[in-house]
């Protein structure tokens with residue numbers, strides 16, 4: 289259990305300082321082959337109100353893949369082929385982005401992407417298909433009802449991404465979650481897993497870390513990368529405590545939005561006004577930098593080939 293919030297019902301304490309532990313250890317795994325497929329993932333762990341952890345090891349959501357038998361470039365044709373351990377390509381993919389988010393009222397470049405492609409476009413989910421999600425709510429704290437849906441609505445509005453609630457799951461948070469689990473979710477990319485869990489079950493939540501979020505990206509060889517599945521873990525005991533405080537729901541909502549920010553592709557920034565600052569101490573919701581970053585994610589590549 290965690291009880292050292294330093295939170296007495298007043299406003300959350302300010303951060304101890306900037307530049308502490310930003311989790312810079314981006315994980316990129318490449319396979320050397322003619323047309324290789326690789327999967328790698330990002331997972332960001334975020335402390336609650338207390339001080340930052342000095343370091344959190346990155347987590348790889350997947351392993352390098354060998355090129356599939358159909359992925360040989362020998363025919364001089366780069367036709368989208370189904371690689372091993374992947375669903376049929378292009379499921380639910382429309383010919384155009386599904387949403388068209390409104391441009392943020394205030395310009396700001398105070399945002400950062402977890403990854404970008406060679407052409408500078410952010411690595412994101414294909415905006416041409418919905419992002420499905422499931423929730424493991426077995427440990428959901430009292431008073432948390434609606435917080436996830438509300439946070440998703442805000443991220444959806446800012447990014448133009450369409451989210452689809454696939455309901456409850458019994459899947460538990462895992463350090464190396466497979467992005468393709470046909471036995472559990474059918475022949476498609478596994479939906480984003482949102483789980484209320486504990487530090488015992490999800491060690492990345494140990495100590496003051498209150499949530500983690502990230503997605504697995506996929507590419508064919510050195511081609512453009514896109515996210516195909518993700519996971520978000522919320523520290524149920526810690527959040528249960530927070531929700532007992534006045535204004536706790538507001539803070540928890542900020543935590544969930546921050547983690548969703550990671551899931552869709554935003555990295556931490558050094559600007560404490562932004563929700564993507566690594567320590568969520570002043571939960572005023574999405575700020576101008578966050579909103580501009582999310583808006584830019586609607587330019588992420590559509591992926592009929594994935």
Ligand SMILES: [Zn+2]
Pocket residue numbers: 332333334546550556565566
């Ligand atoms: Zn974070």
